[in-house]
Amino acid sequence: MATNSHMRRDEIVKRATTVGLTGVEELAAHFNVTASTIRRDLARLTAEGLLARTYGGAMAPAAHPESALRQRAGEAYDAKLAIARTAAQLIQPGESVLLDAGSTIALLAHELKATSRLHVATTSLSVIAELNDSKGIDLECLGGRLRALSQAFVGPLTEAALERMTFDRAFLGADGVSATDGVCEAELTQTRLKELMARRAERVYVLAHGAKIGHRPFHFWTRLGKPWTLVTDESADPDELRAFEAEGIDVLVAKNPAAAQSDPPAEVKPQNALLQ
Structure with a gap:
C-alpha cells in the first residue's frame, strides 16, 4: 500500500483512533515502507500531540474527558x-x-x-x-x-x-x-x-x-x-x-x-x- 508521507501519517492517526495500532513492523508492511520511515512518522505525530508512543509502536492519546x-x-x-x-x-x-x-x-x-x-x-x-x-x-x-x-x-x-x-x-x-x-x-x-x-x-x-x-x-x-x-x-x-x-x-x-x-x-x- 504505497502512499505519500502526508496521507500515510493521516491514515496512521485514523487507525490509532478507530481500530488501534499494531507495532512498527506491521505498520511498515501495511504501508509498504521501511520500519525506519514508520518510526520517523510516529516521532513526528507524537511531537505534534496526535499520538502517544508505546514500546514498539504507538497509540491514540488518552481519550478526552466527556465535555458538558x-x-x-x-x-x-x-x-x-x-x-x-x-x-x-x-x-x-x-x-x-x-x-x-x-x-x-x-x-x-x-x-x-x-x-x-x-x-x-x-x-x-x-x-x-x-x-x-x-x-x-x-x-x-x-x-x-x-x-x-x-x-x-x-x-x-x-x-x-x-x-x-x-x-x-x-x-x-x-x-x-x-x-x-x-x-x-x-x-x-x-x-x-x-x-x-x-x-x-x-x-x-x-x-x-x-x-x-x-x-x-x-x-x-x-x-x-x-x-x-x-x-x-x-x-x-x-x-x-x-x-x-x-x-x-x-x-x-x-x-x-x-x-x-x-x-x-x-x-x-x-x-x-x-x-x-
Missing part, C-alpha cells in the same frame, strides 16, 4: 442544524416521537416548536425547555436521575417510564457511531437507556455529524438490533458511510442549512412534511 452539553452546543453548529432540519422533515403529524439528549437533538426540538398534533417524550432538559410552551405538542418528561453533563435523565425510573410507552420514531444522539458496534457513549447507563429507546420505537434514527462517524471516544456501546437510519451531514467521510450501508444501515446525508430547509429527504412525501 453547553460546551458541545456550539461545535459543528451548521452541520447539526442541517441534520436537525432533515430529521424534522421525517416526522409526520399525529405521530408519537421519542427524543434522546444531546445538542443535535435539542436543535431538532427547536425545529418542531411550531408543529401541531405531535406527541413528544424526552429525557432531555434542553428538549423540555424548547417545547414546554408549544401549544401543538403533547410533551411527556421522562424523569429519573439527572446526569449533569448531558442535562438528561437516566436510570431505572427513566427506564420504567419508557417500558409503558411505544413510539413511531426515536431520535438518538451519539458521542461516536460505528457501523459494526453502534452508538458510543461515556457510561453504561446511557447505553442501556438507548437500547431501550430503540426497542420501544418503530423507526430508529441516530443523529451524528461527520466528525462522529467512526469515532470511538469511549468504551461503552449501544448495539441497535433492528434496522436503523444514520442521519449525518456532508462532512462525513464517504468511505465510512459506505461501511454503514454495507451493514444494511440506511444513511441520510443532510445538505447545508439553506438547502436542507427546501429539499425534504426521500422518505418524506412533500404533502406530509411538517416544515413546508
